Amino acid sequence: MTFPTFTSSQSEPHARGEELGSRRRAAIAANLDGYTDLFKVAGATPEQVRAWGEQALDRSAAWAPRLADEMAGIASGAGLEPWQVAVVNARTEILAAVHASGEGECSTSVVLPGPGLPPRTVQTWDWHDHLRDAPMLWELEPRPGHVVRTFTEAGALAKIGVNTAGLGVHFNILRHDADTAEVGVPVHLIARRILEEAATVEEAAAIARSATVSASTVITAVTGAGAGAIEISPAGVAVVPPDSGGVLMHCNHFLDPALAEGERHATKRPGTYARLRHLRDHAVELGGDDLTERALAMLSHEPQGAPVCAHPDLSQPIDQRWETLATIALDLTAGRLRVHQGGPCRVTEATWQTF
Template sequence: MNPPLIAVEGTYEEMGAELGRRTSELVARSLETYLRRFRDQAGLSDADVLRWGATYLDVARGYDADIAAMLEGLAAGAGRPVEHITALNARTEMLYGTGYRDEGCTSVAVLPKHTRSGHTLLAQNWDWHPEQGPVTFLLATRDTEGFAVLTLAEAGMLAKSGLNSAGLGVCANLLVSDRDKGGAGVPYHYLLRGVLQSRTMSKAHRRVLDVPRISSGNLLIADAGGEAIDLEVAPEVFGTLLPQDGLITHSNHFQCPLPLVDRKAATSALTLLRPTRARHLLEDAAAAGTLEPADIVRTLRDHYSHPDGICRHVDPDVGKDEQVSSVYSVVMDLDARELSIAAHPPCERPYERWRLAELFTPGAEPEICFPIEEDHA
């Protein structure tokens, strides 16, 4: 089942409160899962979680007042301690900063000169624990100035991959390095929301790069202006990748020569080949200038090295807590401000296309697109 749409409008505190009220049961389920993971896999007590949650609340207030107001409103609306909500939004740091390791995603950006429509395209498969699928949804926000964001979000959180009304979009990929640490830095999911709150590419860069970071991560950013850039970030260092032949592809290892030790490259399923595999599948159409969203969908449904390919399936030999799959697959047309999404497994489901301009109309419904192809059935 594809995710529901939750659309909220108003001030950031009002939007957070409405989001909390409408997703309170999902927030409870998401918190139950992550509090268990914090305890069992990261060794964090309830007191530890509240203490770090308070730290990340202070960080949010210093990083972006609108993000902080939305988090505080969400907590009030859901009837939860705000420290639990900020801990959820810092779950990467809460888990990975303590030595816990898990999975990531495959992302793609295509410049407009290489697409049939002349539009910038951005896409990814989000590979994560299947248990989070039912508590993940599309979050649409529109503030009092009319600025709108559409993003995938786990319950209690504010961002993942998405786009905004300025035509700017971002995709997320997990990275892990020996520089990752605990402390009072800006959590990765704050950075994602910070990008989506940006009206220009320049401001998005500053929201990611000119801040203290305590964890590694990858942000593939593109816009309707026709540019794309990949930012590999870690505490105190960062690297950039620019399009080659109109494409950027990324997974879960560092591709830039940064002064760090990559803690994920050797263990993340097929990460060393997934970006190259995606490029191989897309490069002919990109070279011809005829690449379409359907070409990207076929790539996101690719089963090379099954079950660990771009279209990730659960490995039956892996324990339940370590199971990972392509929970959701997302394709964005940044010029049209459209986001298409399919739930796991995207190889067996059509996508649903949402148009940002229509999300706040009562009774808004998505358009079914990208039907299942015979060779992926």
């Protein structure tokens, strides 16, 4: 079982988007339909969703015109309106606007083993099980010689990824009291600009600080020289460094003390604390050079008190069903991703997809 892949041949943003939209047309439409269903169950009206999509498009055009143009190209190729593609890219912002919540979400581990050794990273990507067909792997070259490879969703400009400048990003959702329904720059576009433009943690953080956001997330930037969990919210941006042993773990609550005062996610999803404890308790294994062993060190199910590897409760509505849809690591030395379709409980040496 592998995720679909796509390599762009176009370098101009609108043309690149149109190529992707035409080649992945059915998947993008299905992803939009899946989010439309999710937003409806979460309490959003169609009129609200369209308005938020249009706001996201406007904010994106002001902050990153090339990325707004690329979204318009995707829409053209997929036979959609630009605001509909913006909705897919702004799904975090829309869910924050309707105060969506539920027990689930991602866990990220980064260990810096020491000078001359590459970072050891792995994360689970948890999302709603009815969207399990949304992920794809996308390679693009936004400028000559600079290649971006990203694990993302059909129609979204980026998520988890690496670039050939030696930087990669992991991605976890957060919630803050400052989150607002006045939709700002989508956090998925921040991840894309970081992958396009940054080679250091400091450059990645500067890009995050330049965006006016309405929803919260953490983008953990990793290079051969270091790492930082860039916590982003309307209340501000903070960079959480690794500890003295080079360990940097993140789940779905703020770690920066000032931003943590406005924490909203963990009050409804206390499992995030148990997941973080599990990661920290297994820091030695998570710092090993064998990727399969790192993934297996993540393994923990709900009965063990830390649902790092999630499985959906089919008795629940779609907005309360969570599944670990992917397990992902960054190979910064080679500028590639290692991806397993599903959670750590199904990982073997043979299930890794290299991209």
